[in-house]
Amino acid sequence: MIDDAAKEYLHSDLREAREVMLWKLDGLGEYDVRRPLTSTGTNLLGLVKHLSVWESRYFGEVFDRPFPEPLPRWDDLGERGTDLWVTEHETRAEIIDRYRRVGRHADATISSLSLDSPGHVPWWPRPRVKLFNILVHMLTETSRHAGHADILREQLDGSTGTAARSAAPGQDAAHWEAHRARIERAAEAAVAAPAQHGDGPAPGPARTAP
Known part of the structure; x- marks a missing residue:
């Protein structure tokens, strides 16, 4: 069975x-x-x-x-x-x-x-x-x-x-741009503060002055 x-x-x-x-x-x-x-x-x-x-x-x-x-x-x-x-x-x-x-x-x-x-x-x-x-x-x-x-x-x-x-409900472009930007900020913050993860400096994307 x-x-x-x-x-x-x-x-x-x-x-x-x-x-x-x-x-x-x-x-x-x-x-x-x-x-x-x-x-x-x-x-x-x-x-x-x-x-x-x-x-x-x-x-x-x-x-x-x-x-x-x-x-x-x-x-x-x-x-x-x-x-x-x-x-x-x-x-x-x-x-x-x-x-x-x-x-x-x-x-x-x-x-x-x-x-x-x-x-x-x-x-x-x-x-x-x-x-x-x-x-x-x-x-x-x-x-x-x-x-x-x-x-x-x-x-x-x-x-x-x-x-x-x-299917996922549709969202306008502004919604997804804001969502993506939030994730990007979190990724950048993780690279900027490696001590929080208990490791040494982590590689990350090169940043240029805004």
Whole structure:
């Protein structure tokens, strides 16, 4: 019984995390869902593409239940990294629809197997796994990227939250500027008074006279 409850708990959280990833795209134009928003090129639609590729592998070939659509091979060095961004020839609808198809395929694998069902991950140092390991891994991976997406979306339009029903109430720019300034003052004060922390002088940002 505990195995069934644990599987449903993990599976439910994974389904919710997938929806968060897609919700982060809502209301944005084509450029904003695709454009790089960090120095390493992280972008919203690319995160969804990345998760669709890897979830299809982990709940597909790992358990000898391959996803029935072509994917770049995990060991193809020429394709490495292309799952993290979207070309001009790939449409937003294609990426989202594939993520949903991958989710349905993964759900079927999870529903059909027990938590101790064996699998094989050839790209892991210890390739012998169970469904439990993969469920935890993909939940962790999806939640991690949902956190990335939350920050990227906040950079674009200030929107935060994990779903439409729990989105943070909107605040004007003046509110957030004052909030940020308060945090900045606290950080500067901590650097200016290192003795309070029981340590020696702490490194901090160089300050210029106002």
